[in-house]
Amino acid sequence: MAQLILNHLSKDFGGGRPAVSDVSLKVRPGGFLALLGPSGCGKTTVLRMIAGFERPSDGSIDFGERRLSDASLALPPERRNMAMVFQSYALWPHMTVAENVGYPLKVRGISGSAWQRSVADALALVKLTDYADRRPAALSGGQRQRVALARCLVTSPDVVLLDEPLANLDQHLRKSMEETFRIFHERSGATMIYVTHDQAEAMALATDVAVMHEGRLMQMAPPAEIYARPEGAVVGGLIGRGAVLKLAVPDGAPRGLEWPALREALSGVGGADTQPLRDVLVRPEHVRRDGEGMALRVMSCVFEGERFALTLALPDGQALKAYGDSAIGPGDTARFVVSQGWRL
Amino acid sequence: MLERNDLRSRHRWLRFPIRSRMKSAPRSRAGVRAGASPAAEPRWLVPFVLGCLFLLCLLPLFSLAKAGFAGLVSGRSIGVLTEPATFAAIRNTLITATGGMVVSVVIGALFAFSVALTDVRGKLALSFAFMLPMMIPPQVTALAWVEMTGPASPLLKTLGLAPPLGSPQPLYSLMGISLLLGVQHAPLVFLALKAGLSASPRDGVEAARLSGATPFRVFCDIVAPLSLPGLIAGAAIAFVSGVGNFGIPAILGIPAGIEVLPTLIYTRLASFGAGTFGEIALLSSLIAVIAAAGLLLQQRALAGRDYRIIGLSGGNAAFSLGRFRPFVELVLVAILFLVLVAPLAALVASSLVPAYGVPLNWQTVSLRAYEEILIRQAMTLKALGNSVFLATSAAFGLLAVAVPAAYLMTRRKGWLANTLGILVEIPYALPGIVLAVAFILTFAAPLPVLNVSLYGTIWIILIAYFSSFLAVSLKPVMSAFLQMDPSLEEAARLAGAGFLRRMRDVILPLVAPAAGAAIILVFLIAANELTVSALLWSAGTQTLGVAIFNLDDSGSSDLAAALSVLVVVMVVLLMAALEALANYLPKGVLPWRN
Numbered sequence: 036m037a038q039l040i041l042n043h044l045s046k047d048f049g050g051g052r053p054a055v056s057d058v059s060l061k062v063r064p065g066g067f068l069a070l071l072g073p074s075g076c077g078k079t080t081v082l083r084m085i086a087g088f089e090r091p092s093d094g095s096i097d098f099g100e101r102r103l104s105d106a107s108l109a110l111p112p113e114r115r116n117m118a119m120v121f122q123s124y125a126l127w128p129h130m131t132v133a134e135n136v137g138y139p140l141k142v143r144g145i146s147g148s149a150w151q152r153s154v155a156d157a158l159a160l161v162k163l164t165d166y167a168d169r170r171p172a173a174l175s176g177g178q179r180q181r182v183a184l185a186r187c188l189v190t191s192p193d194v195v196l197l198d199e200p201l202a203n204l205d206q207h208l209r210k211s212m213e214e215t216f217r218i219f220h221e222r223s224g225a226t227m228i229y230v231t232h233d234q235a236e237a238m239a240l241a242t243d244v245a246v247m248h249e250g251r252l253m254q255m256a257p258p259a260e261i262y263a264r265p266e267g268a269v270v271g272g273l274i275g276r277g278a279v280l281k282l283a284v285p286d287g288a289p290r291g292l293e294w295p296a297l298r299e300a301l302s303g304v305g306g307a308d309t310q311p312l313r314d315v316l317v318r319p320e321h322v323r324r325d326g327e328g329m330a331l332r333v334m335s336c337v338f339e340g341e342r343f344a345l346t347l348a349l350p351d352g353q354a355l356k357a358y359g360d361s362a363i364g365p366g367d368t369a370r371f372v373v374s375q376g377w378r379l
Numbered sequence: 380m381l382e383r384n385d386l387r388s389r390h391r392w393l394r395f396p397i398r399s400r401m402k403s404a405p406r407s408r409a410g411v412r413a414g415a416s417p418a419a420e421p422r423w424l425v426p427f428v429l430g431c432l433f434l435l436c437l438l439p440l441f442s443l444a445k446a447g448f449a450g451l452v453s454g455r456s457i458g459v460l461t462e463p464a465t466f467a468a469i470r471n472t473l474i475t476a477t478g479g480m481v482v483s484v485v486i487g488a489l490f491a492f493s494v495a496l497t498d499v500r501g502k503l504a505l506s507f508a509f510m511l512p513m514m515i516p517p518q519v520t521a522l523a524w525v526e527m528t529g530p531a532s533p534l535l536k537t538l539g540l541a542p543p544l545g546s547p548q549p550l551y552s553l554m555g556i557s558l559l560l561g562v563q564h565a566p567l568v569f570l571a572l573k574a575g576l577s578a579s580p581r582d583g584v585e586a587a588r589l590s591g592a593t594p595f596r597v598f599c600d601i602v603a604p605l606s607l608p609g610l611i612a613g614a615a616i617a618f619v620s621g622v623g624n625f626g627i628p629a630i631l632g633i634p635a636g637i638e639v640l641p642t643l644i645y646t647r648l649a650s651f652g653a654g655t656f657g658e659i660a661l662l663s664s665l666i667a668v669i670a671a672a673g674l675l676l677q678q679r680a681l682a683g684r685d686y687r688i689i690g691l692s693g694g695n696a697a698f699s700l701g702r703f704r705p706f707v708e709l710v711l712v713a714i715l716f717l718v719l720v721a722p723l724a725a726l727v728a729s730s731l732v733p734a735y736g737v738p739l740n741w742q743t744v745s746l747r748a749y750e751e752i753l754i755r756q757a758m759t760l761k762a763l764g765n766s767v768f769l770a771t772s773a774a775f776g777l778l779a780v781a782v783p784a785a786y787l788m789t790r791r792k793g794w795l796a797n798t799l800g801i802l803v804e805i806p807y808a809l810p811g812i813v814l815a816v817a818f819i820l821t822f823a824a825p826l827p828v829l830n831v832s833l834y835g836t837i838w839i840i841l842i843a844y845f846s847s848f849l850a851v852s853l854k855p856v857m858s859a860f861l862q863m864d865p866s867l868e869e870a871a872r873l874a875g876a877g878f879l880r881r882m883r884d885v886i887l888p889l890v891a892p893a894a895g896a897a898i899i900l901v902f903l904i905a906a907n908e909l910t911v912s913a914l915l916w917s918a919g920t921q922t923l924g925v926a927i928f929n930l931d932d933s934g935s936s937d938l939a940a941a942l943s944v945l946v947v948v949m950v951v952l953l954m955a956a957l958e959a960l961a962n963y964l965p966k967g968v969l970p971w972r973n
Contacts, residue, residue: 111872112869113874
């Protein structure tokens with residue numbers, strides 16, 4: 036199985052800032068890469084360059100030994116053996132479900148019983164066998180999504196691209212579709228690239244997460260790694276719900292900060308003249324109420340069902356997020372311990 | 380003999396700002412989507428489309444400019460610019476076009492506000508009926524009104540209201556021409572205004588009501604300012620269409636010796652002389668200048684009035700008329716009766732009388748005129764055959780240009796889409812009579828290499844139709860492409876389908892309904908066309924429009940009326956066919972639907 040390699044990839048549409056600039060990454064064979072970032076960060080443009088709908092302004096895309104595109108050459112999408120689930124699903128309204136799913140086979144000249152069998156297999160996998168003769172217009176959003184997925188499945192593509200496939204579905208359907216994607220990934224063995232702005236989706240599905248911001252690749256790592264050890268304030272602020280604090284941390288300190296060091300930094304916030312201020316990420320699950328801790332004022336308290344989300348004010352006014360089991364009225368003071376912090 | 384620029388005005392509602400549309404497309408995603416895909420289409424496609432558009436759009440303009448310039452330089456034609464007849468024609472053109480614009484604005488605005496903003500009943504039927512005057516050829520409209528109001532009017536005679544024989548026909552005047560231009564072009568104002576009124580969405584009106592404004596205040600403060608751009612645009616289109624109209628002044632003006640610029644070109648061409656080509660080139664340039672001045676005025680008036688809808692708009696605003704509703708409905712129906720039902724009834728009546736001036740009743744009714752034109756007169760059958768051939772060829776042939784052109788204009792951006800947009804606008808911005816003159820000048824000389832002259836054959840009419848109706852064909856196809864999700868084609872590409880394959884399997888099936896509408900629309904307009912064929916026909920190549928005009932000109936008003944009735948029946952049937960297709964068409968293709 037070959038490896039998908041993006042080498043110093045850039046795309047400039049000619050409108051000021053390049054949409055994508057200097058993105059280099061390698062997707063492990065059969066991997067599931069989530070491209071994560073806020074809207075307008077260039078992740079969809081990267082996806083469309085991999086598919087061949089856009090030509091890079093600079094850099095190149097290779098699949099194994101094969102050059103897919105660079106600034107001067109581009110293999111047309113129809114010859115890349117890739118498949119894609121579009122955000123709008125892109126089902127052809129004039130074909131039935133079976134015809135939609137079987138179209139890539141038809142183009143490859145497969146017909147008759149071989150066609151029937153492949154289409155039936157693909158539809159069975161997404162549990163749509165009974166809908167084969169319907170038109171897409173007669174399906175619900177989740178069913179259309181599964182038709183689009185079956186269409187990707189049917190030709191064993193090398194790379195499957197997913198462009199915010201769950202963006203148009205409700206919360207409940209998303210969970211079951213995530214499960215379908217996971218099964219699909221295991222069965223097909225294809226390399227999958229998944230564009231999303233939802234970090235929970237990215238964490239739940241991917242073997243690797245690549246965070247993009249303003250056209251640049253900020254960090255790429257497995258989900259647990261990127262959550263525990265984010266690089267830089269952008270990634271730290273984007274992944275999870277942590278607060279990025281400016282704290283005076285001594286030069287020699289390790290990146291993972293424990294409570295004693297944090298206590299010193301938090302209480303020493305006023306005397307920052309001696310030490311440079313650094314970005315420190317503190318996740319709310321690491322802030323807990325404890326009589327031993329330092330007294331912080333509660334700014335707001337929001338009930339979220341399974342817990343209370345608190346916003347706390349540090350002595351110098353910086354906001355810290357925490358979770359609590361019980362409500363604390365805004366303006367009250369309580370003692371908290373910060374068990375972990377991560378210097379960005 | 381013929382009128383030609385009416386056709387242009389009739390399809391002026393199809394005017395669509397291609398370039399502004401491309402620019403105003405949502406930038407973020409659409410901008411990315413429209414990007415050039417590697418090898419998205421075969422190499423011959425761009426040269427093919429550019430070549431066709433050059434031939435249809437740019438070449439005639441070059442010939443016009445060349446002949447006009449040559450006429451000026453040689454001095455043989457320059458005299459036409461200082462003749463009193465030319466001054467009179469310019470003056471008459473301006474008066475009738477302005478008068479027509481005022482009438483159009485009054486009637487069109489009344490219908491647009493009533494249909495778009497109030498709770499009158501039968502909106503679809505009202506819109507459909509109100510659009511009919513635009514689809515009926517102007518020479519037929521003029522004939523119908525002449526039959527209705529003249530001393531020989533079978534309708535008035537039957538009702539006992541006819542003025543005495545020998546009294547002047549009141550419509551043979553500048554007032555009459557203005558009134559009929561107004562009636563003919565009122566649907567253009569209606570359409571422009573209705574499109575503009577979609578900018579006053581229901582939530583905006585409701586917000587104003589909640590702010591404490593009475594319905595009258597809402598109309599003054601919210602609806603009227605928002606609809607002003609549409610009104611200005613509609614007025615400008617009505618003016619430009621009036622400047623280029625040939626059919627109405629030809630039927631009403633020529634008998635009274637009132638010349639406007641289009642009829643002046645026509646008479647000059649009929650009395651062919653040494654400097655004629657230079658003269659008609661200069662005269663058509665005058666029309667083009669007046670039309671351009673009208674459009675420039677419109678742009679000045681529209682400056683700073685770009686009110687786009689912000690956010691989601693609900694349905695259109697609906698004002699409840701309460702107890703005034705029956706009154707408003709009565710006024711609308713009365714207007715429709717006056718501008719549509721009564722003239723058509725007079726036309727039908729005229730076609731049924733056995734001879735000119737005989738009152739119509741059960742003893743005198745006769746189908747002799749129909750028998751005459753359908754069985755005895757070889758000329759009308761020949762004209763029918765010619766028109767059907769021309770309209771069918773134009774309708775189907777144009778698709779071969781319109782589909783690839785619309786594909787390139789929606790899928791590509793940058794210089795190519797902009798160039799195509801400008802090229803397509805050229806024949807569209809020119810009044811039809813100007814275009815016809817340009818084609819005469821282009822093809823008067825034998826073709827190079829082949830050494831055959833198209834002038835005087837049916838083929839020059841066909842090429843002129845291609846040019847004239849390109850925009851009519853392009854608009855529905857363009858709407859279909861604009862409303863098609865580009866990912867449908869991209870999915871087909873990833874599925875492995877090459878250009879021709881995905882054209883056949885995905886794109887053509889999806890634009891088929893719009894292409895069907897384009898075929899019917901072009902056929903409808905081309906089959907009734909007069910302005911182009913009036914200048915380009917010769918023995919054996921007359922069209923239906925020419926036949927009606929010539930029958931009337933030679934005094935056979937009963938035969939002209941009968942042929943006109945058949946034409947109106949055909950128009951209504953074709954419009955009904957389009958209406959039947961309505962549910963499969965992209966939004967905005969059928970003008971009488973919301």
